[in-house]
Amino acid sequence: MSGSEIRRTMPLFPIGIVMQLTDLTARQIRYYEEHQLISPARTEGNRRMFSLNDIDLLLEIKDLIDQGVNLAGIKQLFAVKEKEVVTEEMEKEAKKVRRELSDDELRRILRAEMMQAGRFNRSSLRQGDMSRFFKS
Amino acid sequence: MSGSEIRRTMPLFPIGIVMQLTDLTARQIRYYEEHQLISPARTEGNRRMFSLNDIDLLLEIKDLIDQGVNLAGIKQLFAVKEKEVVTEEMEKEAKKVRRELSDDELRRILRAEMMQAGRFNRSSLRQGDMSRFFKS
DNA sequence: AAAATCATGTAATATAACCTAACATCTGTT
């Protein structure tokens, strides 16, 4: 969290740069947002700011569009992938928890969590793809 | 060199983002440019666009400023560092050349070059030779 | 075939972000 680490979820790029990086038009990018394939952050002044992850998504969208998939299809694909990621995370977390907690502690906590009936926050475990973009 | 690779020298960030990333004010950033500590690219519309390298430089500048070094000092430090980089590259290149050429080839080439030394304009020859030391 | 839908283009208008330049302020040095 110190000053200069660039996270892949950090909103860094204005739409103009994203256009260059992805070869999409502003119209397309906004359209994909409108249809909830991406959700870039906004500045105070309401400008969209895109993260490296957003750019990754846009590149995937572009690929799929080029392959003839329509937006609804892309949305489904993303949903599946998201689910995969989430279950991976849950498994990882479960493993960790099993390592750290005894069984009855676990039962106690699970009960408490069910009472609370909240949804979990999906944190960002979405790394890897982008490393190929950095050349040195 | 395909569309979407992100190089460290690629101009990506507008000044607003650089402010956040470096904790410098726009005034400071422009001032450092004015004094040639950085030279960010410009868009068609004359906006500054900064690369990851630029940001690194700005962070170094900030560190040095915080340590009490003034801009003249920073400029000197950067010059020294640049010189180091260049000599490193020259050494690397020299090593490569030595690997690639046998001794007598080397002697032959040297002799040929000395014969020609007077005839053509030396400085431009030397410049041509140097060009391969710079990576862009 | 006509109508509807999808993906994108284009135009109009508003405003946020950036530009340069000038002047102001603070601090440390001569």
Added chain:
DNA sequence: AACAGATGTTAGGTTATATTACATGATTTT
């Protein structure tokens, strides 16, 4: 006190992006 270095502030101008509405070509549905 006067000066130079570094930064803040303000003003007026330009560029990039925002939203909205309408247009268009390609598919899909009726």
